[in-house]
Amino acid sequence: xxxxxxxxxxxxxSLWRRYSEFELLRSxxxxxxxxxxxxxxxxxxxxxxxxxxxxDNMDPDFVERRRxxxxxxxxxxxxxxxLSNDKILYHFLTExxxxxxxVYETGFQAKADSRLRALSATFRVRNTDKRFMDMKHYSDxxxxxxxxxxRARARVxxxxxxxxxxxxxxxxxxxxxxxxxxxxxxxLQSAGHHMDAYxxxxxxxxxxxxxxxxxxxxxxxxxxxxxxxCRKHELTQFELEMASQDLISKKQQxxxxxxxxxxxxxxxxxxxxxxxxxxxxxxARLKLLEELIAxxxxxxxxxxxxxxxxxxxxxxxxxxxxxxxxxDLREALxxxxxxxxxxxxxxxxxxxxxKECFLKM
Amino acid sequence: xxxxxxxxxxxxxLEEDEEExxxxxxxxxxxxxxxxxxxxxxxxxxxxxxxxxxxxxxxSEFDSSEYEVRxxxxxxxxxxxxxxxxxxxxxxxxxxxxxxxxxxVERFNDDFIETRRKALxxxxxxxxxxxxxxxxxxxxxxxxxQELTSHKKQGPGFLSRMGETVRAVANSVRGLRxxxxxxxxxxxxxxxxxxxxxxxDKVTQRIIKEQREYLDELKQYDLAEPLKGVARCVEGCxxxxxxxxxxLSEVLVPALHEYVLCAETLKxxxxxxxxxxxxxxxxxxxxxxxxxxxxxLQEEVDGLADRVELANNALKGDWSRWQKGMRTDLKSAFISxxxxxxxxxxKVALYRLASACSTTQLxxxxxxxxxxxxxxx
Numbered sequence: 001x002x003x004x005x006x007x008x009x010x011x012x013x014s015l016w017r018r019y020s021e022f023e024l025l026r027s028x029x030x031x032x033x034x035x036x037x038x039x040x041x042x043x044x045x046x047x048x049x050x051x052x053x054x055x056d057n058m059d060p061d062f063v064e065r066r067r068x069x070x071x072x073x074x075x076x077x078x079x080x081x082x083l084s085n086d087k088i089l090y091h092f093l094t095e096x097x098x099x100x101x102x103v104y105e106t107g108f109q110a111k112a113d114s115r116l117r118a119l120s121a122t123f124r125v126r127n128t129d130k131r132f133m134d135m136k137h138y139s140d141x142x143x144x145x146x147x148x149x150x151r152a153r154a155r156v157x158x159x160x161x162x163x164x165x166x167x168x169x170x171x172x173x174x175x176x177x178x179x180x181x182x183x184x185x186x187x188l189q190s191a192g193h194h195m196d197a198y199x200x201x202x203x204x205x206x207x208x209x210x211x212x213x214x215x216x217x218x219x220x221x222x223x224x225x226x227x228x229x230c231r232k233h234e235l236t237q238f239e240l241e242m243a244s245q246d247l248i249s250k251k252q253q254x255x256x257x258x259x260x261x262x263x264x265x266x267x268x269x270x271x272x273x274x275x276x277x278x279x280x281x282x283x284a285r286l287k288l289l290e291e292l293i294a295x296x297x298x299x300x301x302x303x304x305x306x307x308x309x310x311x312x313x314x315x316x317x318x319x320x321x322x323x324x325x326x327x328d329l330r331e332a333l334x335x336x337x338x339x340x341x342x343x344x345x346x347x348x349x350x351x352x353x354x355k356e357c358f359l360k361m
Numbered sequence: 362x363x364x365x366x367x368x369x370x371x372x373x374x375l376e377e378d379e380e381e382x383x384x385x386x387x388x389x390x391x392x393x394x395x396x397x398x399x400x401x402x403x404x405x406x407x408x409x410x411x412x413x414x415x416x417x418x419x420x421s422e423f424d425s426s427e428y429e430v431r432x433x434x435x436x437x438x439x440x441x442x443x444x445x446x447x448x449x450x451x452x453x454x455x456x457x458x459x460x461x462x463x464x465x466v467e468r469f470n471d472d473f474i475e476t477r478r479k480a481l482x483x484x485x486x487x488x489x490x491x492x493x494x495x496x497x498x499x500x501x502x503x504x505x506x507q508e509l510t511s512h513k514k515q516g517p518g519f520l521s522r523m524g525e526t527v528r529a530v531a532n533s534v535r536g537l538r539x540x541x542x543x544x545x546x547x548x549x550x551x552x553x554x555x556x557x558x559x560x561x562d563k564v565t566q567r568i569i570k571e572q573r574e575y576l577d578e579l580k581q582y583d584l585a586e587p588l589k590g591v592a593r594c595v596e597g598c599x600x601x602x603x604x605x606x607x608x609l610s611e612v613l614v615p616a617l618h619e620y621v622l623c624a625e626t627l628k629x630x631x632x633x634x635x636x637x638x639x640x641x642x643x644x645x646x647x648x649x650x651x652x653x654x655x656x657x658l659q660e661e662v663d664g665l666a667d668r669v670e671l672a673n674n675a676l677k678g679d680w681s682r683w684q685k686g687m688r689t690d691l692k693s694a695f696i697s698x699x700x701x702x703x704x705x706x707x708k709v710a711l712y713r714l715a716s717a718c719s720t721t722q723l724x725x726x727x728x729x730x731x732x733x734x735x736x737x738x
Contacts, residue, residue, distance in 0.1 A: 149591075152582045159575035166571050169564040177557035180550055184688055191695070333591070337717035344710035348703050355699035361692040 017092070019044065022070055024103060025092050029083060030225075031108045034232040035314035036083060037321040039076035040221030042069025048150040048213065061207070065214055072218070082317070118231050121238035128237055129311055135318055136230040143223035146216050153213060157206055168199030187361035194354045201350070205343050212339065215332040219325060226321065229314050236310050240303040247296040254289045257282065392418040392489050394504070396482035399474050402433075409433050412478060414485065416504045422496070428505045434459075436509050437481055443499040444488070449633040450676040451494060452683045454487035455622035456480070479615065487686075493675075537635055538642050541673070547680065548631050555624035562617040569609055576602045594716030601708045608701045616694035620687060627683075630676065637672045641665035 022041055029038050046062050074093075077083050088106065091099050174192030178185040398413035416428040437456055444453050457480035485504075489495045502512050540548075579602065582595045641662070648655065648662050 152578070156575070156578045156582070159571065159578045162571040163568065163575050166564065166567050169567070170561070173557060173560040173564060177554075177561070180553045180557070184692070187692075334717050337594075337713045340713045341710050341717075344706040344713065347706035348710075351699045351702040351706070355696055355703070358692055358695040358699055361688060361695070 019066075019070070021092075021100070022073065024100065025089070026073075027112075028088055028103055028106065028108050029077070029086070030228065031112045032086070032088075032106075033082060034113075035229060035310045036080070036317050037222065037225045037229055038083070039073050039080075040218060040225055041073055042066050042214070043217065043221075048147075048154045048217070061210075065210065069214060069218070081320075113232070113235060118235050121235040122231065125234045125238040126241055128234055131315065132230045132233045132311075136227060139223045139226040139230070142226075143220060146220040146223070150213060150216055150220065153209075157209065161202055161206060164199050164202035166199075167195050171196035171199065184361045187357045187359070190360075191354050191357035194350050194357065198347075198350045201346060205346075208339055209336075212332055212336040215328070219329060222321075222325065226318070229318065233307075233310060233314060236303070236307040240300070240307045243296065243299045243303045247293065247300050250289060250293050250296055254286065254293060257286055257289065390490075391420050392416065392495070394482075394485045394489055396478055396485060399478055400431075409435075410474060412481060414504065422501065423505065425505075430504065430507060430509075432503070432509070434477070434481075436503065437484065439509070439513055440488075440499055440503045441484075444494055444497055445629075447497065447499070448493065448675065449637065450630055450672040450679075451491075452623075452626060452630055452676075452679045453494065454484050454491075455619065455626050456484055458622070476615065480619070483619070491682075537639055540635065540638070543677070544631070544634065544673075547676075551624065551627045551631060555621075555628065558617065558620050558624055562614075562621050565609065565613055565617055569606055569614070572602060572606050572609075576606065591716055593719070594712045597712035597715075598709050601705050601712075605701060605705045609698065612701075613694050613698045616690055620691065623683075623687070634672055634676055637665075638669050641669045 019041075026038060026041055029036070042065070046059075077089060078093075083089065088103055091102055095102070171192045174188045174195065178188035178192065181188060393416070395415045396412050397415070399410045400413075402409055402411050411431045411433050414428075414430050414432050416423075416430075418426060418428075434456075441453060441456055444451075457477050488500060494500065499512075503509070506512055576599060579595055579599045582592065644658070644662050644665055648658050651658065
């Protein structure tokens with residue numbers, strides 16, 4: 001259970017939401033706004049963990065980090081120019097009970113694109129907007145770079161933990177040794193204390209680092225959201241192409257029927273075998289075709305609009321996303337470097353102090 | 362006779378103020394020894410390394426002011442065993458071990474040879490700084506004789522040494538009646554010190570191992586184009602970590618290791634002192650149990666009593682000298698390590714700073730301000 005504190009008058013100030021409800025909200029948003037790069041949720045299970053950090057989902061540190069991630073998700077959604085106006089979002093933030101029913105009532109699940117259709121579209125689409133293909137390529141790179149970085153960081157963190165903790169042994173041994181020495185005793189003992197402090201410091205350092213890892217993870221997951229928008233473009237474009245194709249073939253059929261020379265077709269064959277069909281039948285068929293063509297033309301118009309609207313709106317949001325991403329990542333990397341520098345400063349402090357103690361030996 | 366008149370005079374000197382003496386040593390150092398230039402020698406039977414031992418001195422006992430000889434490890438062993446024989450209760454600095462047990466270290470591996478050379482150099486210098494040992498005849502021969510083999514054959518034979526060992530075993534079985542309090546305390550200290558220094562040595566080895574594994578992971582950071590700034594930072598950190606590991610291996614580890622060996626030397630010295638006392642006590646008891654006064658036995662017992670006193674005084678004097686040396690040596694090794702670590706963090710901080718700048722491709726004013734503010738604090 002994650003508590004969500006929101007101040008929206010006159011609604012209650014806080015209410016309880018489960019992780020699964022967040023998932024439901026996000027699914028709704030993704031289906032309803034396929035042209036928006038929807039902010040991702042924090043990970044459900046801990047991944048990219050260095051082994052001393054608990055991979056247990058019930059671990060209080062992990063739960064807290066996930067809570068922060070969920071808060072961040074809501075902040076992003078609530079400040080998005082398009083998403084923030086959504087009614088369902090408003091209900092999520094204000095109505096504790098009955099929210100789920102309201103979501104299901106929208107029937108959004110029916111509108112969801114089948115995975116298979118989407119995949120098929122990716123392979124068979126012909127004319128995609130180059131900008132979208134570039135975006136898709138970029139999202140692949142973003143994903144691969146961030147996951148590389150996260151993996152390497154986790155391994156290095158693991159090792160660094162080991163180095164620091166072993167220094168704790170110095171603390172213990174120096175303390176014991178100082179007991180048997182007369183002149184060296186004091187210096188050794190206080191040096192030992194500094195070694196203990198040094199060994200203990202890694203816990204805080206790595207916990208803080210985890211915070212920056214989380215920021216990177218958000219963009220790892222954002223890559224998938226970006227890809228989803230590109231896939232939607234491929235799908236709408238593909239459907240448009242299919243509709244156009246269908247219209248063309250129907251028009252062609254009408255041509256042939258009208259001029260009486262049906263090229264190779266089933267009707268043509270049966271005519272040859274069983275004799276020409278009656279004029280009434282041909283008329284009926286022609287009429288049907290005209291209806292279908294009219295429907296087809298509507299369909300193409302609709303699809304064209306759908307496709308163009310998607311392209312237009314998606315392009316706007318992708319620009320917004322890129323700006324946000326550049327700013328966020330730059331800030332995260334700087335903050336990370338600054339944190340690392342402060343860690344170096346602590347290291348300098350500890351060893352300078354230790355040196356002072358050794359000088360007193 | 363193990364004690365020459367001149368060495369007895371020097372024993373007197375040990376009772377003077379320690380500080381003054383060490384100051385005198387520093388100002389009036391009249392002998393300089395270096396060990397270098399290891400060269401491989403191949404014979405029909407074996408292959409071994411010869412080291413060059415260069416001596417420069419103004420001492421009158423030496424005929425010349427400069428000597429150059431070549432010595433092998435076995436020669437050092439000979440010298441040390443002679444010194445221990447002649448001065449059983451003086452603390453003779455240990456030699457590097459015969460071969461390294463842990464890991465697969467080839468005898469002629471460059472690192473191994475260099476480590477050994479440094480330790481041999483330290484050994485000879487420690488001997489030359491010792492107020493008594495440095496005037497030993499064997500030491501002089503070692504530094505000056507072109508051919509050592511003839512000298513090696515002289516001295517107490519194998520059989521007499523055997524006799525000593527047998528007596529020592531017999532005495533230790535018999536047990537000591539009255540070990541003076543101060544030597545009991547010394548014994549306890551030696552036991553404890555030995556444990557502690559071994560622990561510190563182990564911890565240090567462990568740290569090196571963990572650092573190496575950390576370095577391996579750093580080296581595997583394979584970052585593509587957009588993160589080149591980060592990649593360069595990681596490279597820099599790797600280089601610094603490597604240097605840190607090297608410093609530990611070349612400064613702290615050898616110093617600790619030397620004192621691990623010293624601890625063993627101290628234990629042996631304590632044992633020998635006990636044996637000397639035990640021998641005296643045995644003969645003394647034998648004397649007491651003989652009813653008619655035996656003049657010869659009385660003289661023997663008196664001689665042994667003197668021997669005990671000399672041995673105890675030698676040890677007492679050398680003991681505080683050794684403790685001072687230990688404190689100085691280890692203190693300097695620890696300080697050097699702490700300094701290296703500070704240096705490491707300073708350099709790594711710079712690399713991180715550079716990485717932050719390259720990431721932003723310009724100086725981000727807030728970040729820069731923050732960093733500078735921290736520097737000022």
